[in-house]
Amino acid sequence: xxxxxxxxxxxxxxxxxxxxxxxxxxxxxxxxxxxxxxxxxxxxxxxxxxxxxxxxxxxxxxxxxxxxxxxxxxxxxxxxxxxxxxxxxxxxxxxxxxxxxxxxxxxxxxxxxxxxxxxxxxxxxxxxxxxxxxxxxxxxxxxxxxxxxxxxxxxxxxxxxxxxxxxxxxxxxxxxxxxxxxxxxxxxxxxxxxxxxxxxxxxxxxxxxxxxxxxxxxxxxxxxxxxxxxxxxxxxxxxxxxxxxxxxxxxxxxxxxxxxxxxxxxxxxxxxxxxxxxxxxxxxxx
Ligand SMILES: [Zn+2]
Numbered sequence: 001x002x003x004x005x006x007x008x009x010x011x012x013x014x015x016x017x018x019x020x021x022x023x024x025x026x027x028x029x030x031x032x033x034x035x036x037x038x039x040x041x042x043x044x045x046x047x048x049x050x051x052x053x054x055x056x057x058x059x060x061x062x063x064x065x066x067x068x069x070x071x072x073x074x075x076x077x078x079x080x081x082x083x084x085x086x087x088x089x090x091x092x093x094x095x096x097x098x099x100x101x102x103x104x105x106x107x108x109x110x111x112x113x114x115x116x117x118x119x120x121x122x123x124x125x126x127x128x129x130x131x132x133x134x135x136x137x138x139x140x141x142x143x144x145x146x147x148x149x150x151x152x153x154x155x156x157x158x159x160x161x162x163x164x165x166x167x168x169x170x171x172x173x174x175x176x177x178x179x180x181x182x183x184x185x186x187x188x189x190x191x192x193x194x195x196x197x198x199x200x201x202x203x204x205x206x207x208x209x210x211x212x213x214x215x216x217x218x219x220x221x222x223x224x225x226x227x228x229x230x231x232x233x234x235x236x237x238x239x240x241x242x243x244x245x246x247x248x249x250x251x252x253x254x255x256x257x258x259x260x261x262x263x264x265x266x267x268x269x270x271x272x273x274x275x276x277x278x279x280x281x282x283x284x285x286x
Contacts, residue, residue: 033075039177040175042175044224048067048098053170058085060088062091063106064090064170067098069101112139113141117158119140126195127195152172152174154172155171160201161196164196167182167205169183179220180209180217180220183206184225193281198284203238207234210230240265243264
């Protein structure tokens with residue numbers, strides 16, 4: 001073997017090693033989050049898990065949701081870029097690990113507030129793909145609660161079943177803004193039947209929340225929108241329900257209905273929608 005060839009092979013091995021190191025470092029890199037201003041003292045953090053709302057008062061910060069455990073440091077970095085106030089409360093929209101996964105890291109210094117059902121769902125490990133150590137809230141409510149801090153209010157209310165049996169919508173009255181949790185998320189609803197969700201109740205739940213006085217909507221996932229955007233989403237849930245309900249009444253099998261929702265709603269094979277929403281809807285819409 002010539003020296004030149006050996007040198008080339010060595011370079012090749014070095015390049016391979018280099019890309020392997022870059023790959024493993026990339027794997028460890030914290031997910032990229034972006035902070036956007038919504039209104040006055042209200043911001044939202046997008047990326048990785050569910051959208052986090054950041055409400056700044058002169059007595060501390062109120063968060064809505066806290067993404068995954070792995071996002072904690074980056075969330076804190078984003079908050080510190082707009083305020084020195086400490087996080088005092090985390091108001092939780094629901095129990096899923098992409099919204100409540102950071103609870104354990106906030107609990108030593110903040111109070112986490114969720115619906116009673118969200119707490120139970122965490123304790124009973126209702127989310128099959130969640131890490132085993134998601135921490136539940138210490139303070140729970142069944143219908144409505146509110147936090148008053150620095151002269152500002154954040155109100156949390158359970159309007160009924162939908163994405164789960166313990167969804168809360170968080171309302172900032174003076175800012176006329178709501179955080180819907182996953183009652184609005186992405187393009188097609190995920191109905192967590194193991195966690196008590198319901199496609200029948202979902203639209204009723206949103207109709208009740210629609211009575212609030214608001215013009216701005218922070219969804220559980222996706223871009224900030226308005227009341228018309230939420231209404232369009234609500235109508236899309238109804239459309240899906242009517243479509244599936246029609247197929248079920250025609251006597252179509254779960255496989256046949258699955259093919260339709262994959263084609264018309266973009267549900268991917270093996271997705272959470274196919275695992276949780278589809279079998280539940282087949283039963284609920286019978
Ligand atoms: Zn969710």
